[in-house]
Amino acid sequence: GAGVSQSPRYKVAKRGQDVALRCDPISGHVSLFWYQQALGQGPEFLTYFQNEAQLDKSGLPSDRFFAERPEGSVSTLKIQRTQQEDSAVYLCASSLSLDRNYGYTFGSGTRLTVV
Amino acid sequence: KQEVTQIPAALSVPEGENLVLNCSFTDSAIYNLQWFRQDPGKGLTSLLLIQSSQREQTSGRLNASLDKSSGRSTLYIAASQPGDSATYLCAAYTNNLFFGTGTRLTVIP
Numbered sequence: 001g002a003g004v005s006q007s008p009r010y011k012v013a014k015r016g017q018d019v020a021l022r023c024d025p026i027s028g029h030v031s032l033f034w035y036q037q038a039l040g041q042g043p044e045f046l047t048y049f050q051n052e053a054q055l056d057k058s059g060l061p062s063d064r065f066f067a068e069r070p071e072g073s074v075s076t077l078k079i080q081r082t083q084q085e086d087s088a089v090y091l092c093a094s095s096l097s098l099d100r101n102y103g104y105t106f107g108s109g110t111r112l113t114v115v
Numbered sequence: 116k117q118e119v120t121q122i123p124a125a126l127s128v129p130e131g132e133n134l135v136l137n138c139s140f141t142d143s144a145i146y147n148l149q150w151f152r153q154d155p156g157k158g159l160t161s162l163l164l165i166q167s168s169q170r171e172q173t174s175g176r177l178n179a180s181l182d183k184s185s186g187r188s189t190l191y192i193a194a195s196q197p198g199d200s201a202t203y204l205c206a207a208y209t210n211n212l213f214f215g216t217g218t219r220l221t222v223i224p
Contacts, residue, residue: 006158033212042119042204042214043159056211091158093212103149104212108158 002026004107006092012113013082021077021110025094032075033104034067035091043091049075082114117142119207121215128195129223136190136218138205143183150179150190151204153217159204163190195222 005024013019025032031050035043036059045059051072060067064082069075079086089111093104118141128134138148147166151159163172163179165188171180178191188205202217 004158035214040216042206042216045211045213048211093159103147103161103164105161106151106159111156 004092004094004105006090006107006110008110009108010111010113012115015083015114017082017114018078018080019082019112021079021090021112023075023077023092023094023107025073025075025092026096026105027073029094029096029105031095031097032069033093033095034075034077035093036061037089037091037109039088046077046090079112082112084114087112087114117145117207117209117211117213119205119213119215121203121205121218123218124216125219125221127221127223130195130197132195132222133191133193134195134220136192136203136205136220138188138190138207138215140186140188140207140213142207142209143186144209145183146208148179148181148188148208149206149212150177150188151206153202153204155201162203192220195220197222197224 007022034046037043047067048056049069064080066078089109091109093106120139122137149164150162165172165181176193181188202219204217206212206214
């Protein structure tokens with residue numbers, strides 16, 4: 001596709017509910033990243049995929065957070081038993097290459113509100 | 116862990132002024148530094164990417180500089196316009212992309 005696509009744009013979840021956030025990266029992009037952005041803050045790293053391999057998940061805040069990219073393209077970030085502190089914008093980014101000289105392209109994000 | 120700081124947190128200028136946004140980072144072993152723009156409720160739009168071997172990059176009215184040794188980058192915006200109003204984020208890439216908290220710019224018509 002022309003850009004990184006994320007869905008849904010907005011999600012309201014009741015506390016304790018499970019949610020799944022989808023990211024469709026730019027076609028052919030090898031690297032995929034998830035970030036969490038709290039209100040008034042910069043994005044914070046969650047996890048990183050190189051094709052289907054999850055190489056870094058050090059930023060996931062708890063074991064309630066789980067991400068996958070089974071076929072090396074679309075990725076899903078799942079949050080189990082959501083809590084109010086999970087409310088944030090979840091951003092997905094992709095990059096063309098493993099070469100660190102390439103920049104990231106971000107999607108518009110999913111705004112999650114836990115009530 | 117890389118720490119990225121942006122000053123000022125907010126800036127308000129009249130239309131037509133030139134302005135400078137500042138970014139500093141603690142770990143100078145970066146691969147690149149990227150400046151982004153974020154409009155309210157929206158995602159990030161990449162503005163400029165400076166490789167570690169470069170000193171500056173230019174795009175239209177925007178110019179970004181990088182001084183790795185001092186851990187600093189600046190974003191210069193010439194002849195500011197109301198449409199430039201947004202939050203500007205810098206991000207330094209070491210083993211990961213680390214963001215500052217942004218500068219919220221308001222350009223007053």
